Amino acid sequence: MLQNNPELKGKIDLLWNKFWSGGISNPLTAIEQITYLLFMKRLDELDLKHQSDSEWTGETYASKFEGSWIPPEYRARQDARDNDANWARKLDDEKRYAIDKRSLRWSEFKRMQAEEMLLHVQSKVFPFLKDLNGAESNFSHHMKNAVFIIPKPALLVEAVKTIDEIFEVMEKDSQEKGQAFQDIQGDVYEFLLSEIATAGKNGQFRTPRHIIKLMAELVQPQLGHKIADPACGSGGFLLGAYQYIVTQLAIKAGSTNLTPDEDGFVRTSVAAALTEKAQAILASSLWGYDIDSTMVRLGLMNLMMHGIDEPHIDYKDTLSKSYIEEAEYDIVMANPPFTGSIDKGDINENLQLATTKTELLFVENIYRLLKKGGTACVIVPQGVLFSTGGAFKILRQLLIERCDLKAVITLPSGVFKPYAGVSTAILLFTKVWASKEKVTKPATEYVWFYDMAADGYSLDDKRAKQEGFGDLQDIITKYHARNAETDTDRASKYFIVSRAELEAESYDLSMSRYKQDVPQEVHYDEPSAILDRLIRAEVGDLNGADLAKMESGIVRELLELKGMVG
Incomplete structure (x- = not known):
C-alpha cells in the first residue's frame, strides 16, 4: 500500500527525521516512542467512534476516558483495611491524585503549550497507557519498565502534529480506495518496523511480510488452531497467521471487497464481522515468545494495532531449562536466530542434539512444541540443509523419519537485505511421531523441492518492488498441487525426491544435490x-x-x- 502512496510514505519518513534530529537516533528507541504516540492517538479515535456509534445504535458504551484515573501507587487496596491509618491515607491519596480521564485524550492534550504537553504526557498520559488493560494484564506486565523518553517539548509537538497528518492521509486513503482503516494503520506500523536498522544483530532479521504471507498460505492455519512463534520478535508470523484466518473467514462469510495486494495476496485484519465466540477463539490462539524485552513490547503493540486486544506474547528463552512446554501447538511459524550459540548448561534437557548452535536447537525445539499432526513452517540458513556435522545430519534424519517433511523451498540470498545476504530456505514439516515414540516406519515418503529465483523485489539493498510477484504465487499453486508421479523433471525449478534417495545421500536436503543441470549450447563468433x-x-x-x-x-x-x- 505504501509503495502506492508517496504522500503517506513521505510523512512517515518526515517523522523518522524529526526523531533523528531531535536526539533519538537509535531506530529501536525511536519506534518505541512513536508507537506510544500512535497508541495514544488511536485510543482516542476509537473511543470517540465507539461513543458516536452507540448514540446511533442505542447500545451502552463505557468510554475509557470517563471518570477519573488513579495511578496504581495511590490506589487503596482492600488488604490495607487491616491497618486503619494506612487505609485512610490511601483513600486520601485517591482523592488527591485522581486525574480527570478527559485530560488524557490525545484530542485534549495536543492543544496544550509545548512544555505543559510534555510534562502532562510524561507524568499522566503515559502512565495511564501502561495501566490500560489493568495491573494484572500481560500488556501492563511488560510495559512496567517502559519509559517515555522524548526529551524536548518541541519534538513532542512536531511528532503529534505529524501523526495527526498521517492519520488524516490514512482516513482519506480509506475513504477513497475502500481499504479498511485498520489495515492501512497496520501497513503504516509494518513500514515503521521495517525501518529498524539495528535488526540483524545476533542473527535476528526482520522477516519480509510477503515471505510471511507465503508461509501462511503454505500451512493454512484455521480458526481453533493453537499457533506459536518461539522467537517472535515484533510478532510478524503471529500477525500473518491472524490475518490469514480472518481473511478466510471473511471470504467464507461472503466478503467481496477484498483485493490482492502488491504481492498477489488477499489479506485483511478486520475481524469485526466475526462472532464474539470466534473472536475469543482467535484471540486465544496466538502465542509468542522472545528474549528481548523491547521486541516483546513491540510485538504486543504490533498485534494490538491490528485489532488483537490482549496478545499472548511473553518474555521467555524457549531453548532454556525454564521453558517446559511440549506438544502444545497445531501450527508453528518462525524465523529463529541463525547465528550464535547458547550456554550449554542452560539448554533444555529435553533437547537431544549435541550442539549449542541455535539454528539447530530451534528446529528441534519446534518439533517438540508441535502436537502430533501439527505443522511447522520454519526459515533456516541453507547450511542446515547440507552441512556434514553430526548434529546437522541427526536433525535432518529427525525431520525425515519422525516428521513428514513436505517441502524444502530455497530462497534467493537477497531476501534479507539490507540486514544480511545469507542464503536461506523454508522447511515445511508435519509431526508424525512423538519424541518418545519408537519409529516403526519413517514418516516422509518424498520431499518437494522448489528453487525460488525471485520474490517480486530487487535482490540488492534497496529491495525495490519489481513488476509481478516473482515466484510467490507459483510456489503456492505448485505446492498444493504437488504430485510424486508428475513432479519428476529434475531440470525444473521444482521436483520431488524420494526418501530412499535422500537416505542414500546422508539426508542431504540441498536442492543442488538432486537438480539436473541442462547444458545450454552457446554460439561464438568466428x-x-x-x-x-x-x-x-x-x-x-x-x-x-x-x-x-x-x-x-x-x-x-x-x-x-x-x-x-x-
Missing part, C-alpha cells in the same frame, strides 16, 4: 570476427586507420594473429 572487433577497438575504422597505430605493438600482434587464423 575468431577472425572477434579479432576484427579487438582491432577496431584500438584503431577505429580499419579502412582509415592511422598507420602509426597500425604499427603499434598490440595492434601489430592482433593483425599477425588474424593472418594466422585466416
Whole structure:
C-alpha cells in the first residue's frame, strides 16, 4: 500500500527525521516512542467512534476516558483495611491524585503549550497507557519498565502534529480506495518496523511480510488452531497467521471487497464481522515468545494495532531449562536466530542434539512444541540443509523419519537485505511421531523441492518492488498441487525426491544435490570476427586507420594473429 502512496510514505519518513534530529537516533528507541504516540492517538479515535456509534445504535458504551484515573501507587487496596491509618491515607491519596480521564485524550492534550504537553504526557498520559488493560494484564506486565523518553517539548509537538497528518492521509486513503482503516494503520506500523536498522544483530532479521504471507498460505492455519512463534520478535508470523484466518473467514462469510495486494495476496485484519465466540477463539490462539524485552513490547503493540486486544506474547528463552512446554501447538511459524550459540548448561534437557548452535536447537525445539499432526513452517540458513556435522545430519534424519517433511523451498540470498545476504530456505514439516515414540516406519515418503529465483523485489539493498510477484504465487499453486508421479523433471525449478534417495545421500536436503543441470549450447563468433572487433577497438575504422597505430605493438600482434587464423 505504501509503495502506492508517496504522500503517506513521505510523512512517515518526515517523522523518522524529526526523531533523528531531535536526539533519538537509535531506530529501536525511536519506534518505541512513536508507537506510544500512535497508541495514544488511536485510543482516542476509537473511543470517540465507539461513543458516536452507540448514540446511533442505542447500545451502552463505557468510554475509557470517563471518570477519573488513579495511578496504581495511590490506589487503596482492600488488604490495607487491616491497618486503619494506612487505609485512610490511601483513600486520601485517591482523592488527591485522581486525574480527570478527559485530560488524557490525545484530542485534549495536543492543544496544550509545548512544555505543559510534555510534562502532562510524561507524568499522566503515559502512565495511564501502561495501566490500560489493568495491573494484572500481560500488556501492563511488560510495559512496567517502559519509559517515555522524548526529551524536548518541541519534538513532542512536531511528532503529534505529524501523526495527526498521517492519520488524516490514512482516513482519506480509506475513504477513497475502500481499504479498511485498520489495515492501512497496520501497513503504516509494518513500514515503521521495517525501518529498524539495528535488526540483524545476533542473527535476528526482520522477516519480509510477503515471505510471511507465503508461509501462511503454505500451512493454512484455521480458526481453533493453537499457533506459536518461539522467537517472535515484533510478532510478524503471529500477525500473518491472524490475518490469514480472518481473511478466510471473511471470504467464507461472503466478503467481496477484498483485493490482492502488491504481492498477489488477499489479506485483511478486520475481524469485526466475526462472532464474539470466534473472536475469543482467535484471540486465544496466538502465542509468542522472545528474549528481548523491547521486541516483546513491540510485538504486543504490533498485534494490538491490528485489532488483537490482549496478545499472548511473553518474555521467555524457549531453548532454556525454564521453558517446559511440549506438544502444545497445531501450527508453528518462525524465523529463529541463525547465528550464535547458547550456554550449554542452560539448554533444555529435553533437547537431544549435541550442539549449542541455535539454528539447530530451534528446529528441534519446534518439533517438540508441535502436537502430533501439527505443522511447522520454519526459515533456516541453507547450511542446515547440507552441512556434514553430526548434529546437522541427526536433525535432518529427525525431520525425515519422525516428521513428514513436505517441502524444502530455497530462497534467493537477497531476501534479507539490507540486514544480511545469507542464503536461506523454508522447511515445511508435519509431526508424525512423538519424541518418545519408537519409529516403526519413517514418516516422509518424498520431499518437494522448489528453487525460488525471485520474490517480486530487487535482490540488492534497496529491495525495490519489481513488476509481478516473482515466484510467490507459483510456489503456492505448485505446492498444493504437488504430485510424486508428475513432479519428476529434475531440470525444473521444482521436483520431488524420494526418501530412499535422500537416505542414500546422508539426508542431504540441498536442492543442488538432486537438480539436473541442462547444458545450454552457446554460439561464438568466428575468431577472425572477434579479432576484427579487438582491432577496431584500438584503431577505429580499419579502412582509415592511422598507420602509426597500425604499427603499434598490440595492434601489430592482433593483425599477425588474424593472418594466422585466416
